[in-house]
Amino acid sequence: MPKLATLDFKRQIERDGVPAAAPGIDMDLVRDCIHCGLCLPKCPTFRALHHEGDSPRGRMWQIKEASLGLVAFDDPRFQAHIYQCFNCRACETACPSGVQFGAVMEMARAMTPPQNRRDRMVRRVLLNGLLPHPRRLRIAGWLYRATRAARLPALLRRSGAWKIMPLGKFAAFPPVGDTSPRQAALPALTPAHGTRRARVGLLTGCIQDEMFHGTNRRTARALAQNGYDVVVPSARVCCGALASHAGEAKTAERLAAQTMDAFSGQELDAVIVNAAGCGSNMKEYQLQLRGDPQRQEAG
Numbered sequence: 429m430p431k432l433a434t435l436d437f438k439r440q441i442e443r444d445g446v447p448a449a450a451p452g453i454d455m456d457l458v459r460d461c462i463h464c465g466l467c468l469p470k471c472p473t474f475r476a477l478h479h480e481g482d483s484p485r486g487r488m489w490q491i492k493e494a495s496l497g498l499v500a501f502d503d504p505r506f507q508a509h510i511y512q513c514f515n516c517r518a519c520e521t522a523c524p525s526g527v528q529f530g531a532v533m534e535m536a537r538a539m540t541p542p543q544n545r546r547d548r549m550v551r552r553v554l555l556n557g558l559l560p561h562p563r564r565l566r567i568a569g570w571l572y573r574a575t576r577a578a579r580l581p582a583l584l585r586r587s588g589a590w591k592i593m594p595l596g597k598f599a600a601f602p603p604v605g606d607t608s609p610r611q612a613a614l615p616a617l618t619p620a621h622g623t624r625r626a627r628v629g630l631l632t633g634c635i636q637d638e639m640f641h642g643t644n645r646r647t648a649r650a651l652a653q654n655g656y657d658v659v660v661p662s663a664r665v666c667c668g669a670l671a672s673h674a675g676e677a678k679t680a681e682r683l684a685a686q687t688m689d690a691f692s693g694q695e696l697d698a699v700i701v702n703a704a705g706c707g708s709n710m711k712e713y714q715l716q717l718r719g720d721p722q723r724q725e726a727g
């Protein structure tokens with residue numbers, strides 16, 4: 429851990445020189461920000477909170493300072509500004525300098541400890557304990573459909589019991605998904621109808637395949653009817669997007685490697701993903717797998 433600075437950064441830098449950047453932070457990406465502020469009007473947290481620290485420019489500045497040891501990664505104010513970011517990336521589309529804000533934020537979160545007990549629990553239970561484990565996911569998916577069929581979420585909301593339950597918000601306000609019973613897994617290959625145009629892989633995903641299995645099934649059918657061979661890996665994989673967004677870098681890297689392996693050797697022309705978040709995460713495997721040059725190249 430680098431020695432922390434006094435607030436007189438200028439004098440410290442004059443005295444000690446520019447500190448070495450924290451490992452795990454790509455300073456070239458951080459330095460892409462020219463602090464012009466054109467992204468500020470696009471940022472929902474800046475528009476709501478009117479605080480520079482909750483703007484993309486402010487966050488880039490703080491990440492730079494933390495990376496150089498001028499602010500501690502576990503400083504509660506730094507943590508608050510970093511975790512208040514939705515990682516929605518609206519700032520990226522406004523940025524004239526091509527800052528990869530999402531990638532920088534994920535690197536910063538990987539260095540920033542969870543803010544409180546609830547965050548630690550979400551990481552342990554959901555991101556590490558559930559999503560990477562297909563069998564547990566199947567049980568969770570069954571529970572999700574059963575509780576919705578029994579109208580349990582409405583009961584929890586009416587009684588207010590969700591407020592004192594662990595993960596009560598998830599139980600009382602479940603995301604909307606398929607309510608019909610889940611059908612059998614998609615076949616390893618759905619062959620193209622008529623003339624074959626290409627061979628594609630379909631990422632059925634983790635939560636996605638429990639909650640939107642019908643969408644995956646219809647996607648495979650539509651692709652096949654339009655001349656695509658659709659390959660679904662036998663190993664059910666999570667792309668690692670949620671782990672990556674939350675700063676669980678090791679879990680994200682492991683899941684990225686598993687996803688790469690699941691599709692490798694299939695001679696695919698493309699990988700199709702229904703969930704936009706999973707798709708954009710997979711496009712960044714090159715960054716996430718920088719510790720694994722072989723898979724990084726394949727990514």
Ligand code: SF4
Binds near residue numbers: 472483513
């Ligand atoms: S990712 Fe979204 S919330 Fe975060 S700084 Fe950019 S625009 Fe704001």
Ligand code: SF4
Binds near residue numbers: 466485525527
């Ligand atoms: S992120 Fe881009 S738009 Fe925002 S301040 Fe930096 S360079 Fe300007």
